[in-house]
Structure formats: C-alpha cells, structure tokens
Amino acid sequence: MTHLGVVFRPQLPPERLRTLARLADDTGLEELWLWEDCFLEGGISAASAALAWTERVRIGVGLLPVPLRNVAVTAMETATLHRLFPGRVMVGVGHGVQDWMGQVGARAESPLTLLREHLDALRALLSGERLTVDGRYVKLDGVALDWPPQEPVAVFAGATGPRTLRLSGEAADGTILTASxxxxxxxxxxxxxxxxxxxxxxxxxxxVVVYLLTATGPDAAPRLRAELAAEGVESVPDLGAAGDAGAIAKAVQRLADAGADSVVLQPTADEPDPEGFLRFAAQEVRPLVP
Incomplete structure (x- = not known):
C-alpha cells in the first residue's frame, strides 16, 4: 500500500500546527511531515508538540541538518520521541542547505563524511550500543543512551545526489527525496x-519517501508553475501536480509505481487554505490511491 502524507510547511507560523495536526488525525491522514528549514521552526520541538496533540497520525521530521547537532543530541531526542510515541515517529537527517550551514558557522568541509559518521553513530546509539568513535567529525567516548527505543527504529536520510543516495542505501534505513x-x-x-x-x-x-509539489483549486496551475520556476526546476518534465483529486492521485500513483513507498503532498508556499488542502488530501485524494 502507498502511504499518503502532507507537509506542514514552516512558512506557516508554529501556532498553526496544532489545528493542522489535529485535523490530520481526525481525517485519517497517515502521515504529517515537518521541516527544519533555517531559520523557521525546530523539527524536534514541533514534532513533539504534534505528537502530543494527536493520537494516531505518524509524524515525520524531514529533515534534521546534521551540521547543527552533536549526534548524541540527535540520538537522545529521537529516542525520547520513540519511547513517548512508539510507532508514530519518523526522523530523517541530512546535509542541510550548505548556505544556511555557512551562516551559522557549521558548514562541513566534507558533508558526505559527516553524514556517514552521523548515520553510523546514530543508528548504533538508537540500537542501544555503547560507542567510542574518533572520526573526522563524530567523536564519542563510551557514549550510550540510558533510554534507547524499546523496539528497532528506522533512521531516514535525505538525499539528492548519486553519492548521497548510495550512502543512504549503505547507512540509513530509508530515504527522503525532495519535490524536485x-x-x-x-x-x-x-x-x-x-x-x-x-x-x-x-x-x-x-x-522511500518522496514529496510531491501539489496545487489544487481554480488557480492551481499558475501557482504550481510559479513555484517550480522559483526553484529553478520548471524545465524538468512531470514535476509536481495541479488539478482535482483525480489528477493528484494519478501523479501519486506514478511515483508509487516508480518505487516510492510514501508520497507526501507538499502545498505551494502560497497555499491559501492549508486546512482545506489537508482535507482535500485525506478525504478526496486518499480514496483514489491504492
């Protein structure tokens, strides 16, 4: 079965999250994904609030930029969420936007090495191992979690380029792909x-989780085109989807047929009705997706 989700974009203020998270829960949506884009909203804090406000919807964080965090902190926060809300948490890590990492003095000389070391240590810590590591970026001396997750958990990696995609296969349990x-x-x-x-x-x-840039309503097509142009990917064929539930469901199915396990509808940044968009996804698109 293809899982369907929606992104809560951090262009919305944090105080909007409660209503949308509860709406996702009430409408039966399977997944609600959050972003930690600099310098908008924190991924772990937003996820913990969304999980506490809801009962069943799975909450994903896609993704936490590894240059911003010591891996022990990532492990502690991830383990805490999994123990508080077992079976409802999906956490991804990745390079982060390099310009943003540079703004905070955290840009790594070798992002790929950092991500590999972070993934290896994070998965080991979440498995309950005690680690001593002397890597290029990750350095741990006899570190173990006192409260690791009680069941095995999946660690996702965000990836776009070939080397990072191969690394995700080697060192992660799942991969998050962008709307591009x-x-x-x-x-x-x-x-x-x-x-x-x-x-x-x-x-x-x-x-494999993939975002699908989505617009619906009378001005759906021009809003979609404008966002694709703003991202510099307007020339890429078959990106995004605009139209009614049938058109969106067909786009979801194309991604599922290509190998996506979860398709997450990403509204445009100027979506005028986020609550209506979420209802549209859960009540109109979901029934059309096998």
Whole structure:
C-alpha cells in the first residue's frame, strides 16, 4: 500500500500546527511531515508538540541538518520521541542547505563524511550500543543512551545526489527525496540506493519517501508553475501536480509505481487554505490511491 502524507510547511507560523495536526488525525491522514528549514521552526520541538496533540497520525521530521547537532543530541531526542510515541515517529537527517550551514558557522568541509559518521553513530546509539568513535567529525567516548527505543527504529536520510543516495542505501534505513524528484528520478534513486545496500550487504526493506509539489483549486496551475520556476526546476518534465483529486492521485500513483513507498503532498508556499488542502488530501485524494 502507498502511504499518503502532507507537509506542514514552516512558512506557516508554529501556532498553526496544532489545528493542522489535529485535523490530520481526525481525517485519517497517515502521515504529517515537518521541516527544519533555517531559520523557521525546530523539527524536534514541533514534532513533539504534534505528537502530543494527536493520537494516531505518524509524524515525520524531514529533515534534521546534521551540521547543527552533536549526534548524541540527535540520538537522545529521537529516542525520547520513540519511547513517548512508539510507532508514530519518523526522523530523517541530512546535509542541510550548505548556505544556511555557512551562516551559522557549521558548514562541513566534507558533508558526505559527516553524514556517514552521523548515520553510523546514530543508528548504533538508537540500537542501544555503547560507542567510542574518533572520526573526522563524530567523536564519542563510551557514549550510550540510558533510554534507547524499546523496539528497532528506522533512521531516514535525505538525499539528492548519486553519492548521497548510495550512502543512504549503505547507512540509513530509508530515504527522503525532495519535490524536485520526478518518477524517473525515483527510479534512478532506487537503483543508487540498491547499489549502496548491495555494497554494505544490507537486507530487509528500505522505505522511500518522496514529496510531491501539489496545487489544487481554480488557480492551481499558475501557482504550481510559479513555484517550480522559483526553484529553478520548471524545465524538468512531470514535476509536481495541479488539478482535482483525480489528477493528484494519478501523479501519486506514478511515483508509487516508480518505487516510492510514501508520497507526501507538499502545498505551494502560497497555499491559501492549508486546512482545506489537508482535507482535500485525506478525504478526496486518499480514496483514489491504492
């Protein structure tokens, strides 16, 4: 089954989250995803509030920029969420936007090395291991969580380029793809992820989450075109979806057929009715997606 979600974009003020999280819960939406874009809203604080306000919807954080955090802090916060809300938390980590990382003095000389070290340590800590690590970026001396998750948990990695996609296959349990990923892009990502998994001898499932830029309503097409142009990807074929529930469901199905396990509808930054968009996703699009 393809999971369907919606992004709560941090262009909305934090005080809007409560209403939208509860609406996601009430309408039966499977996933609500949050972003930690600089310098808008904190991913862990927003996720903990959304989880506390709801009963069943899964909350994803996609993603936490690893240059901003010591891996022990990432592990502590992730483990706390999983113990408080078992089965309802999805946390992803990634490079972060390099310009933003530079603004706060955290830009890494080798983002790929940092992400690999962070992923390896994070997964080990969440598994209850005691670690001593002397890496290029990650340094731990006999560190273990007193309260690791009670069940195995998946760690997601955000990835776009080939090397990071292969790394995600090697060192993460799932991959988050941006809304700049077409169906063909999902297929390429799956191939690269599988190459990484083969290299590392990984088995089992590897969930792929992809955002789908989505607009509905009478001005859907021009709003979609404007956002794609603003992101510099207007020339990429088959990106985004605009129209009624049938049109959006077909776009979701194309991504699912290409290898996506979860498709997360990403409203445009100027979406005039976020609550209406969420209801549209849960009540009109969801029934059309197998």
């Amino acid at each position: 990923t077409s169906a063909d892009g999902v297929r390429r990502a799956r191939r690269l992820i599988d190459e990484g998994r083969d290299t590392a001898g990984r088995s089992g499932s590897h969930q």
